[in-house]
Amino acid sequence: MKNQADVFINRELSWIEFNKRVLLTGMEKEYKILDKVKFCSIFSNNLDEFFMVRVASLKAQVEAGITKKSIDGLSPKEQLAKINKEVKNLTTLQENYFNSELKTELKKEGVILKKYVELSDNQKNWCDNFFTSSIFPLLTPLVVDPAHPFPFISNLSLNLAALIKDGEASKNQFVRIKIPTKNINRFIQIPNEMIESEDKISHFFITVEDLIGNNINSLFNGMECINYSFFRVTRDADLELKELEADDLLLAVEQSLQKRRLGGDVVRLEVESDIPENILKLLIESISIQKEYIYFSKSLLGLDDLNQLIKINRDDLKENLSIGKTHPQLKILDSPSNKNFNSIFNILRKKNILLHHPYDLFKTSVEEFINKAADDPIVMAIKITLYRVSKDSPIIAALMRAAENGKEVMTLIELKARFDEDNNIQWAKQLEQAGIHVVYGIIGFKTHTKIALIVRKEKGRLRNYFHIGTGNYNSNTSRFYTDLGLLSTDPEIASDLVELFNYLSGFSKQKRFQKLLVSPSSMREKFIYLIKREIKNAKEGKKAEIIAKMNSLVDPEIIELLYLASAAGVKISLIVRGICCLYPQRKNLSENIKVISIIGHFLEHSRIFWFSNNDKNEAFIGSADWMRRNLDRRIEAITPIEDEELKFQIYSLLQTYLKDDYFSWIMKEDGYYEKYALNSTSNRSQIDLIKN
Secondary structure (H helix, E strand, O other): OOHHHHHOEEEEEHHHHHHHHHHHHHHHOOOOOHHHHHHHHHHHHHHHHHHHHHHHHHHHHHHHOOOOOOOOOOOOOHHHHHHHHHHHHHHHHHHHHHHHHHHHHHHHHOEEEHHHHOOOOHHHHHHHHHHHHHHHOOOEEEEOOEEEEOOOOOOOOOOEEEEEOOOOOOEEEEEEEEOOOOOOOEEEEEEHHHOOOOOOOOOOEEEEEHHHHHOHHHHHHOOOOEEEEEEEEEEEOOOOOOHHOOOHHHHHHHHHHHHHHHHOOOEEEEOOOOOOOOHHHHHHHHHOOOOEEEEOOOOOOHHHHHHHHOOOHHHOOOOOOOOOOOOOHHHHHHHOOOOOOOOOHHHHOOOOOOOOOOOOOOOOOOOHHHHHHOOOOOOOEEEEEEEOOOOOHHHHHHHHHHOOOOOOOEEEEOOOOOOOOHHHHHHHHHHOOOEEEEEEOOOOOOOOEEEEEEEEEEEEOOOEEEEEEEEOOOOOOOOOOEEEEEEEEEEHHHHHHHHHHHHHOOOOOOOOOOOOOEOOHHHHHHHHHHHHHHHHHHHOOOOOEEEEOOOOOOOHHHHHHHHHHHHHEEEEEEEEOEEEEOOOOOOOOOOOOEEEEEEOEEEEEEEEEEEEEOOEEEEEEOOEEEEEHHHEEEEEEHHHHHHHHHHHHHHHHHHHHHOOOOEEEEEEOOOOOEEOOOOOOOHHHHHHHHHH
């Protein structure tokens, strides 16, 4: 093969390119203003997680002297240099957009962000009273002197650093105040009755830190604030978990979470661009951070908090995303007269159902499936894997009810689901208290499968019903993540699921499955076989085509095979939302490969794999991307879709995405993306799917 950099795109830089698409999408004039605010917030939130996990990992490698290169031939140090350069360019773009266009557009729609100094006297009085009654008691100024060391700065907290002049002290004192954004909204709304003679004003905000800064002297009686500035730190938040040494995995994860809350090393320091030099110098010395990881901002710090503005009660300023309807095959279940437990099971005995959320309601399909099973007197057992679950989960409630009704309930909860660990620990404890058998999977592997199995005793014999999906059993995210799911009674797949659940609970060493593709045992091998078969067909002059939709494409072995397939004449269409380490459209490498990324109102989350096999088409859906972690280090399940009607639905869906020229970005041969030119006849996949 060629030079690595000519064959593979750096994973981290590809992610940054994805987050750039998120930001640019929010800057498009076609979106409503609060949707633009949402994308701006998502961009910042994504960046926070990127630093907490990916940048933290690379920094740790550099500090440990690790020089192992990425698939494109870059050392950890070289990757960090490129990351800092790209991210600083993007954050500057975001700041300029926020300061000029976004705030201006908000103002036109009656949503005004004001500075304290711009307020009228009446408005200042209201704000000062609010500060005294609702903010002042929450503040704890911490001085730094020989008796008081520099305080711990918690991850992602917003802070005020000030220099205070004390007439009795020989020198100015440094003080840090944590801004209480968890207890007080970042954006404080001034009541409408305080708004004076400005047209179309309905929402008038001041930031909590601006209000605190302008009342800072009230915190220091007899002293004077010389100057102050705001700052924010990002820390390493990846869990250090030694599973093999743990006697109790739940306890081990809890202890690791405590360490995370205390905070790892600082990986980014965000400061205001006009921060006084003496305050900056003290921060650098106290936090121990290199200058390349300092980000100077000309806008508000922590723009992820803009998500608070999305909650403004103005339907005219955002797209209505409350969509979805009951799947046509399940409409009978909506009937008020339907009180028969068996109805959904009767339907599934006659027909397989392919669900597509959020267009098909999660509530009347997957939740209905679990709820009916919980109450059905002839359901003997329910087994399910849970990775990310909503805090008020109807599915958890149904599982507890099922246990109360005397059914055997087995739930696998993945304790290591990043940033959901604490939530999952609490659910695990509640489920165990409800008498449910809770397991945590296989040591050394995350369980990322989305599978549920219902066992019913019908006419003296057991029959299995199941759901296999591409997304989590999460009622909240099901409303804005696009995911597929299969409801079926296929006996061979059901048998595979029985074996897989036994494997997850430690009662089986099953490595081979009849139909399911399971990682880490058989999935990689099967995908390699399927791609090689398309190569063989192409070389023999037969029809050869691959269409794959996923979140990320990173695995080097799969990428190299796709290049070989392209060279053999296989037509390859890849719909990759996020990271893509493959170069498309490169001469003598990937001329037959097209890559698009769809960024829209909904987060594209489904994983679909289509192989034409000389018109003997094979389709698959499931939980895995083409990444090393999914294929080798996680428990994943992908199911074939063998029902011809459902196969046709999947192919039609893929074509809808491939024809998209509105939400779609196309990757060029240099690895950068371009947006299709928008026009009135655009094919808008997500909008078209809502209408269908």
